[in-house]
Amino acid sequence: MDHICLVVAPLDWPAVIDSGVLDVVQGPVTRSGARGDGQSIYVRDPDGNTVELRSYPQDLDQPPLDGELVRDPATRERAAADFGHVVRTVPEAVLRPGSVADVAAVVRWAAGAGKQVAAQGARHSVYGRAQVGHGVVVDMSGHNTIHHVGADRIVVDAGATWRDVLAAALRDGRTPPVLPE
Template identity: 45%
Template sequence: MQDFGGSAVGAPQEVVRPTSAGEVASTLLRADGRTPVVPRGRGHSTDGRSLTGGISIDMRGLATVHEVRDAGVSVDAGATWREVLEATLPHGLTPPVLTDYLDLTVGGTLSAGGVGGTSHVHGTQAGNVAELEVVTRDGRIARCSPSLDRRLFDAVRGGSGRHGIITRAVLRLVPAPRDVLVCTVPCQDATALLRVQTTAPADHLSGQAKPSETGWRYEAKAVLFDGKEPPRGLGPSEVETATYREFADRMTPDVDELIALGEWRRPHPWAIAFLPGRVAAGFIESTLAAMEPGDIGLSGVVLVKALKGTGDTGTPGLANVADPVQFGLLRTASPGCPSPAAMASANERFHERARAAGGVPYPAPVGGQSGQTG
């Protein structure tokens, strides 16, 4: 068994596919702390955290999206964000924060934190949860919320499974836009990119650094929900329109192409960190100055996302930094590029530098017997 990272292998002694929180609890009680128990959603971890030599819990057995109401929707942890959106959009509603790739499970991203293009407005996905059902490591089934067992509620959101396994969540919903206006903004450097991300009056913001013949070029995407024209002074090089559903699912054509090219199945040694805003631009530029395009692979991606206005990541269980900027080297070990082992070593050095600069890895390192991933 492998995960999306493709560099680690796990051979579980047992696979359990529960259909209730009670079955998850029974599995943990039976393991009694002696056998590792690891929940697995879509196996999209990139460092082997969804793999185990012990008991693997297939969370896709818990994948029901329950009744949708204006205030929120109750969702089993094994449901994907695509399945949630398919249930809420007919009601004109959407989760405030979606992952770029919709085929991740709710429990996995809430356990990691969950960052999306609207996080500069709404914080993390884990910060938009009204209530959770959690099976704690001692086999207890607990409900928690801001007013009920707040300590557990704060610990499991962004806690990487250290304090229990999320089995159900009540997600906040907001009105969904009908259409979006996508503005592509070329940026001279990382400083300019972060300036756009912290000043542009946009509903959804993202950024990338892309290799070119003259080095790395920076590009921001500023998206307006139900917008008619770009904000004054933004200066986009390209403006596109799409329905909200099309925009939310924008990665599907790219994923289909990567599957056809064989890149989707290659190892993906990813490294992501939250950096303090005051050092982020310099850190990003110095990191990329020391890299060749092949160091991220033929289909690798460099992501930059400033969480403007939150002051932190918005999730107590996730280590926070001041004015966080998410910087990700989403490497693919393509043919002719560095090996997965070499990329993993480069990622270790990346995280060491990030910690020295006051940053923190994302997702948080897993400790203990259970780690929950998408």
């Protein structure tokens, strides 16, 4: 069904339908979208076009997470600068993932909402590569476990710093072949 969709504040759908003011074609129906599950009704406008009225509860403005999606100004400000303080872009939110599933959920949610996602570890990226203004920065610093130092590789989480990786390698008598200046 081709139609126009308008997102509206949460409504008392039975009262809207019973009012008789709108020519209801279908509904209410439960829908899922980038902002979560909501209720929709389809109505016909005076020109005969089908219009979907969709509402979302405020608490569904993000996917369910094990971690947290933080929107306070101080946290967003800390995620705004690149390593050299050349580029400064304040994100809409910062994800502190509690699991890998959180990262996947936020990437799906952001894609559906037309938002960008950038990962930050120790924030050593330059020229704004780990910044995003219209979207979410994923703060990987809490995921810094060094899982295994082997003969030919070291397995670490995305937030592990080079300093910690090097220290773990040296403790095991290994020297990584490349050291940054």
